[in-house]
Amino acid sequence: MSQGGKHRPFRLPLIDIATRQPSTGAEYGAVILGGTALYGPDQDQLNEAVERIQNAIEGTLTNHLLMARNHLEKLVRQSLGENVNDRVLGAVLGRSLRLGAVCVLPCLTVNGRVMRMYFHKNNRLMVKTKLASLGSCLSGKTAMSVDNAQFECFPQREWGTRFVVKQLLAHLAYEGRAVFLDEDLFGSPLSSIEHALSTRRK
Amino acid sequence: MPSALVASETCLLTDQGWSMAGSVQGQVYLTGIDRHGHLTRQEAALSDPIKRPTRAMVGTDAALGIFDSETELILKDGIVKSANEIVEQAHSDEIWFENVITCPSFLGERNYADSFVSMLIQAAPFTFGDAVALRCRSRDVQDWETVSSAGWCRFHKVASDVFCLVTLSVVRQLKGLDLCGFVRSLSRAVWRNSEEGCEEFDCLKPACSLWYASALQILKVGHLFKYDGRQHSLLVRVIEDHTSHLPLRKCGCAFLDSDSAGSVRLSWTSGSWKPIGSGFLISGR
Numbered sequence: 420m421s422q423g424g425k426h427r428p429f430r431l432p433l434i435d436i437a438t439r440q441p442s443t444g445a446e447y448g449a450v451i452l453g454g455t456a457l458y459g460p461d462q463d464q465l466n467e468a469v470e471r472i473q474n475a476i477e478g479t480l481t482n483h484l485l486m487a488r489n490h491l492e493k494l495v496r497q498s499l500g501e502n503v504n505d506r507v508l509g510a511v512l513g514r515s516l517r518l519g520a521v522c523v524l525p526c527l528t529v530n531g532r533v534m535r536m537y538f539h540k541n542n543r544l545m546v547k548t549k550l551a552s553l554g555s556c557l558s559g560k561t562a563m564s565v566d567n568a569q570f571e572c573f574p575q576r577e578w579g580t581r582f583v584v585k586q587l588l589a590h591l592a593y594e595g596r597a598v599f600l601d602e603d604l605f606g607s608p609l610s611s612i613e614h615a616l617s618t619r620r621k
Numbered sequence: 622m623p624s625a626l627v628a629s630e631t632c633l634l635t636d637q638g639w640s641m642a643g644s645v646q647g648q649v650y651l652t653g654i655d656r657h658g659h660l661t662r663q664e665a666a667l668s669d670p671i672k673r674p675t676r677a678m679v680g681t682d683a684a685l686g687i688f689d690s691e692t693e694l695i696l697k698d699g700i701v702k703s704a705n706e707i708v709e710q711a712h713s714d715e716i717w718f719e720n721v722i723t724c725p726s727f728l729g730e731r732n733y734a735d736s737f738v739s740m741l742i743q744a745a746p747f748t749f750g751d752a753v754a755l756r757c758r759s760r761d762v763q764d765w766e767t768v769s770s771a772g773w774c775r776f777h778k779v780a781s782d783v784f785c786l787v788t789l790s791v792v793r794q795l796k797g798l799d800l801c802g803f804v805r806s807l808s809r810a811v812w813r814n815s816e817e818g819c820e821e822f823d824c825l826k827p828a829c830s831l832w833y834a835s836a837l838q839i840l841k842v843g844h845l846f847k848y849d850g851r852q853h854s855l856l857v858r859v860i861e862d863h864t865s866h867l868p869l870r871k872c873g874c875a876f877l878d879s880d881s882a883g884s885v886r887l888s889w890t891s892g893s894w895k896p897i898g899s900g901f902l903i904s905g906r
Contacts, residue, residue, distance in 0.1 A: 451712045453852035513852035517708060519675055519877030523855050525823070531760050531781070535855060540879035595746035595756030598780040608779040609747060612754045615777040616786060 431464040433472065433503045438510075453517070455510040472511040475499050477520050480539035484546065485524060485583045491537055512537075526589035529599050536586050549587055557597055557607045563588070565603045623905025624888035628676045628881065630687035631898045632831050634721075636662070638733030639740070639831050642885050642898075643670060654721065654902060656893035663894050670883040677704035677877050678824055678854075679901065681870035682845045683720040684834060685827045685857055686899020689884040690877060694718065695895060695902040697869045708875045712851055716872035722831065722900040723838045734793045734800055740828045741787060751790050757783040759815040768810045773803060776810075785811050804836035808859075820859040824848070825878060830857055831899060837861075848874035 437458040441447050448462030450469055459465030475498045479491060486494075492508055515521040522543060524536040538546055549572050556571050557563050565585045572587070573580035588605045591597035597605045627633075629643025634652040648666055655661045677690045688694070688704040695701055697717040707716055745753035754777075762768075762776060762783050769775045773791040777784050787807070795803050808829070812820040822830035830846070837844045843863040848854035854874045887896060887903070895902045 453712055453850050510852075513850060516853035517876040519879045522879065523853070525855055533855070543880060592782075595754070595782070595784065598782050600780050606780065608754070608756075608782065608784060611779045612747060612777060612784055612786065613749065616749055616752055 429464065430471075431459050431461070431468040433468055433499060433501045433507070435459065436465065436468055436504065436507045438504065438506045452510040453513050455506060455513075457507060457510060469511055469514075472499065472503060472508065473515055476508075476512055476515050477539060480521060480537060481541060483538075483579070484542055484549075485536045485538050485586055487534070487536060487582075487586075524586070524590050525593045526586045527592040527599070528589065529602050533593065534586075534589070536590075546587075549584075550590065553584070553587055554591060554596055557588075557591065557605065558609060560607070561610075562600055562604055562606045565605075568605070622888050622890060623892050624886050625693060625896075625903050625905045626671075626673075626689045626691050626884050627887050627898055627903065628673075628687045628689045628692070629670055629883050629885060630676070630826075630828070631689075631692070632686065632828055632900075633887070634897045635736070637736040639828065639835070639899075640736045641740075641743075641828060642667060642887065643882065644739060651889070651896050653889075653894050653896040655891075660721070661894065663889055663891060663896075665887055665889040665896060668886040668888075670885055673881045673884045675877050675879055676881040676884075677708055678827075678875065679704055679707055679872065680824065680827075680846060680848055680854070680857060680874045681718055681720055682847070682873055683866070683870045684722050684831065684900030685824060685846060685874075686831070686901055687825065687827060687878075688898065688901075689881075692898070693904040693906070695904050701904045704875070705877070707872060708877055714871070716875075717869045718872065718901055719868065720870050720900045721897050721902070722834050732793075732796055734795050737800065737804065737832055738789050738792055740832060741789070741792075744826060744829055751788060753787050753789065754784045755787065755811045757785055757811050757813070758821055759783075759813050761815055762810055763813060763815060764806075765810065768806050771803070771806070774807065774810070798839070801836040801839045804832050805840060805842075808833040808836075814858070817858065818860075819847075821856045822859070824854045824857050824874070825880075827857065827899065830859060833859060834900070846873065850874065852876060 448459045448465040450457045475495045479494045526534045528534050569581045569584045572584050598608045600606045627642050631642045632639040636650050650662045651665045675690050677688050690705040692704045693701045741753050745755050747754045765776050774785050774787045808820050814821045845860050845862045847858040853876045
């Protein structure tokens with residue numbers, strides 16, 4: 420296919436990236452990402468396809484402060500305009516994490532499990548600022564609802580910010596600087612711990 | 622005079638036990654390996670912190686540490702690779718290390734507790750003079766009665782979470798095997814994942830896991846470190862495992878992180894001596 424007089428290289432459809440070694444005798448390209456090997460019919464095309472996925476992941480995360488894995492995967496597929504195998508997407512996300520472009524924020528769920536939220540390294544300062552703001556708000560109140568926290572952090576209440584602010588509070592809970600009082604209500608454990616220590620001293 | 626750039630969070634084996642490089646300044650005695658492979662002390666110097674854009678996490682099934690991306694680590698055959706190169710090649714089967722996590726016997730009666738207390742203060746969300754509060758990973762803390770009967774801690778429930786309140790002055794008096802026993806009991810109370818039957822530590826805050834691994838080694842409890850994946854891991858899981866292990870350990874996980882707390886330059890006098898950083902042998906230039 421020619422375009423503007425120049426030969427346009429063939430782009431490997433992302434769904435054609437395999438995670439199993441091709442059984443045919445033909446030559447193929449391979450990229451090893453952690454414990455997953457990706458295969459394609461040509462090394463250059465495979466490298467270009469992996470880079471395309473990585474750019475989509477990092478581009479999507481740049482535009483969002485904090486994302487859950489399923490939301491990230493959905494938007495990455497939309498951005499690429501193609502379907503991508505889950506294992507392929509996971510391996511390339513792992514590459515972005517390995518190189519430090521993408522970071523993980525651990526968040527506690529109401530059931531005591533750990534949920535991983537993802538953010539781009541360029542958004543780290545913003546994440547830290549919001550966490551510090553929420554931490555100081557929380558210490559001055561007996562309880563804080565997610566709605567109140569959203570108002571403190573995102574006064575414009577943009578779409579999706581309620582979920583983000585809840586995960587930021589859940590990260591404070593993971594660190595032990597907040598506790599779940601209810602699914603949408605957080606408190607600081609500080610006064611209760613101080614009381615426990617003071618009664619012990621008496 | 623050989624020197625190496627290490628991250629502020631790299632744990633060095635000082636006379637007080639594992640201490641973060643960023644918390645030690647000036648002249649200090651460190652334990653390392655001499656040309657005969659013996660653990661020996663040598664005087665070293667640490668510079669003031671230097672700003673750095675990234676840090677690297679390198680982990681095996683015996684130890685994990687945070688390093689500057691330029692820190693050069695010694696592999697099994699004496700080959701030297703920077704943490705950055707290790708991250709690039711972590712999927713390779715060629716990256717093996719000799720880890721040193723035990724404390725040398727000639728330091729056995731020294732008081733290590735102060736360093737461990739410093740690590741606890743850094744790990745805790747709240748400190749209150751003589752006490753720190755740590756959130757227990759599991760809400761059903763196993764053996765809490767046995768643990769709290771020792772007198773150095775107690776448990777306090779806030780909403781659905783349990784906090785371990787540790788009395789630091791009691792911990793500071795512990796030495797030798799008593800301290801090892803305390804580190805093991807505290808780790809099982811605070812960092813235990815009761816569903817998976819292991820202790821879980823944050824990979825990017827590995828100091829407490831290093832103390833735990835050292836305590837287990839001294840108590841002759843076999844253990845393994847497990848990671849989420851080779852490319853990145855949020856948590857390191859410490860699993861008791863009594864099968865025999867090879868003296869050499871394969872790289873299990875290595876990645877870069879953009880949240881660097883800075884680095885310090887570590888310099889020492891003898892070119893044949895290698896300092897131990899978070900259980901890994903560091904090469905100097």
